Amino acid sequence: DRLKDSKVYMRALFDYVPLEDKATPCQEAGLPFKRGDILQVVTQDDHTWWQAKRVGDSLFTLCLPPVFPACLPTEDCDCEGYFNGQYIAGLRRSFRLSRKDRQGSSGEGSDPGDSDYLTYEEVTRYQQRPNERPRLVVLIGSLGARINELKQRVIAENPHRFAVAVPHTTRPKKPHEKEGVEYHFVTKQQFDADALNNKFIEHGEYKENQYGTSIEAIRSVQAKNKMCVVDVQPEALRRLRTAEFKPYVIFVKPRVPESRRRQPLTPFEDEDLQEMRQSAAQIDQQYGHLVDRILVKEDSASACAELRGILERLERESFWVPLSWVR
Numbered sequence: 001d002r003l004k005d006s007k008v009y010m011r012a013l014f015d016y017v018p019l020e021d022k023a024t025p026c027q028e029a030g031l032p033f034k035r036g037d038i039l040q041v042v043t044q045d046d047h048t049w050w051q052a053k054r055v056g057d058s059l060f061t062l063c064l065p066p067v068f069p070a071c072l073p074t075e076d077c078d079c080e081g082y083f084n085g086q087y088i089a090g091l092r093r094s095f096r097l098s099r100k101d102r103q104g105s106s107g108e109g110s111d112p113g114d115s116d117y118l119t120y121e122e123v124t125r126y127q128q129r130p131n132e133r134p135r136l137v138v139l140i141g142s143l144g145a146r147i148n149e150l151k152q153r154v155i156a157e158n159p160h161r162f163a164v165a166v167p168h169t170t171r172p173k174k175p176h177e178k179e180g181v182e183y184h185f186v187t188k189q190q191f192d193a194d195a196l197n198n199k200f201i202e203h204g205e206y207k208e209n210q211y212g213t214s215i216e217a218i219r220s221v222q223a224k225n226k227m228c229v230v231d232v233q234p235e236a237l238r239r240l241r242t243a244e245f246k247p248y249v250i251f252v253k254p255r256v257p258e259s260r261r262r263q264p265l266t267p268f269e270d271e272d273l274q275e276m277r278q279s280a281a282q283i284d285q286q287y288g289h290l291v292d293r294i295l296v297k298e299d300s301a302s303a304c305a306e307l308r309g310i311l312e313r314l315e316r317e318s319f320w321v322p323l324s325w326v327r
């Protein structure tokens with residue numbers, strides 16, 4: 001009955017293996033979970049341990065470590081007596097990550113739970129209502145994923161429902177281009193001023209010209225009641241993870257074969273694969289806790305079909321979002 005009453009849901013932001021945690025009061029019954037799992041919290045009576053079940057499991061009340069472990073995982077704390085080494089090492093890693101993540105952040109909606117290290121984020125089911133503006137779809141991709149191409153293809157198939165945010169650039173307009181269609185063409189002076197005023201979710205240089213996507217460009221797509229799809233550097237998630245945009249984050253990574261030793265292979269190809277693997281691992285480690293969905297790209301056509309399916313479901317199904325976005 002208590003379980004039925006509980007409306008507290010948490011998304012775990014780290015992996016937890018109770019059998020490796022000497023401090024748990026219920027090692028065998030402890031609840032193993034992975035980053036991204038949704039946990040329904042049954043009791044929070046005990047400050048040291050909560051009881052919860054994983055959504056989708058029929059198993060009942062298991063233990064999980066609380067939001068604030070009794071001993072904070074700081075550099076000079078050696079709390080192996082309380083939590084086992086691996087667990088502490090994990091928390092320390094998350095702690096460092098979230099601090100790194102914060103650097104340079106303007107503080108808006110940056111860290112889930114506003115906690116000093118990654119533990120849990122309180123979530124709720126959310127479904128876009130017909131009068132609400134569509135959620136923002138954010139694609140982040142690791143090396144080799146070619147997400148711009150993916151984005152353009154899916155939008156071109158259905159331009160009435162989906163659109164890109166038109167970026168700003170300082171490069172000259174080409175004859176076939178129109179202001180406000182391919183780009184907003186601005187002077188370097190204007191671009192620099194906009195960048196200084198934090199107008200861009202991200203910006204960068206390419207062949208000595210500046211390019212950037214503004215918050216306004218996203219808002220203007222949403223104002224037309226279209227679903228805005230952006231592909232950005234994952235750092236931009238700090239600015240975008242707000243109640244206003246309710247971003248649904250898709251991490252696109254290319255399928256990288258484990259080993260191609262049996263196929264003819266040049267050393268160059270091998271290096272490429274290695275770099276692709278590293279790039280995916282790095283994004284996963286730093287930003288994995290902010291990702292709603294991983295799309296493993298086999299080929300362009302199947303990735304497009306999968307992305308189209310996700311966008312369609314976003315409009316008609318409910319998804320877990322941070323509670324702070326709907327309160």
Ligand code: 5GP
Pocket residue numbers: 167168171202203204205206211212213
């Ligand atoms: P082009 O000048 O050929 O239209 O674009 C050249 C390159 O500019 C693109 O391939 C892309 O790398 C970069 N670019 C285009 N839009 C943006 C943007 O909004 N932000 C950033 N950082 N780069 C962009």
